[in-house]
Amino acid sequence: MTSGQSGLTGRTTSWVLPTTFTLLFVVLNIVAFEAFAARQLVVLAGVVGGGALVYAILPKSIFLPLALTNGLILYSWLFSFFMRLNFERATPEAITIAYPLPIAAFIVGVLVWRHQIAELVAQRGQSKPGDIVGHSRWLAPVALIAAATFAVPDLKLVEGQRDIPLLVAGGVISVLVFLSARQACAFLVSVGQSFESFFARIRDLFVAIFAFVTFYTLLILTFACIYRIIDLATPAPQFLIGGKGQTIGIMESAYFSLITMSTVGYGDIVPAAAAVRFVASVQIIFGVLLLLFGFSEIIRHTRGGSKASGGE
DSSP, X not given: OOHHHHHHHHHHXXXXXXXXXXXXHHHHHHHHTTTOHHHHHHHHHIIIIIHHXXXXXXXXXXXXXXXXXXXXXXXXXXXXXXXXXXXXXXXHHHHHHHTTHHHHHXXXXXXXXXXXXXXXXXXXXXXXXXXXXXXXXTHHHHHHHHHHGGGGGGSOOOGGGTXXXXXXXXXXXXXXXXXXXXXXXXXXXXXXXXXXXHHHHHHHHHHHHHHHHHHHHHHHHHHHHHHHHHHHHSSSOOEEETTEEEOOOHHHHHHHHHHHHTTOOOSSEEEOSHHHHHHXXXXXXXXXXXXXXXXXXXXXXXXXXXXHHHHO
């Protein structure tokens, strides 16, 4: 394989994982918000249109539109949160208007300030992921407006005035987002770099994590078989399932082994005899030791990769 081919392969694998994660995240959220059909369409339009716009104007990195996509989903959650707490009396028409206003303001701002944004991003091409804190200062006035809306439920508004606070808050936030479009794009650059760094680390750790998960799963299944064999070899039920002594099935054994290995212990399946209690105790010790060993190996692998990168 030539160096060009290997570079292409590296670039391809670098965006497949985060893109898949983001698409899954979007689908899950759209399905979860099934009560807001209009908002689903706005989210899809914002993700496709806004992501394409940011990708076209800013440096050609897939991580920037991914950051914007996740930002839109986060905005949807925050919008739902404030609607539930502060704007329960708002009409559906006002909600449909208020929700897309900041999204539209951002897109218009990017179009208006596109040349300044391109220069700003070019100057910040060498910025570090840690700069995300400095680039997020534009969120402070937006957060103040959002915090002020907690006074809305105490206002005594008549029927025709209940939409005014929501529309005013949405309008003011939209103006702030429009005026801060340049800073918001710099923020997206930092978030995109954080995404890239994070998924690069995941890719480097994949072998160590896969080995750990594989061995962890084998231990779970091994102890599940032991529990099942003990239960089959003794005349009396060895477990209480739902508070009653019952013979444990293979799937219940696997489930009990999993929650024992992870030291969760929901209490729906309880070892009732000394033998299985002893085995469960041994499994808990194995689970804790394996977690310690696994994390140690992952950290060692990470440090080894960092040293190798520094040596290059």
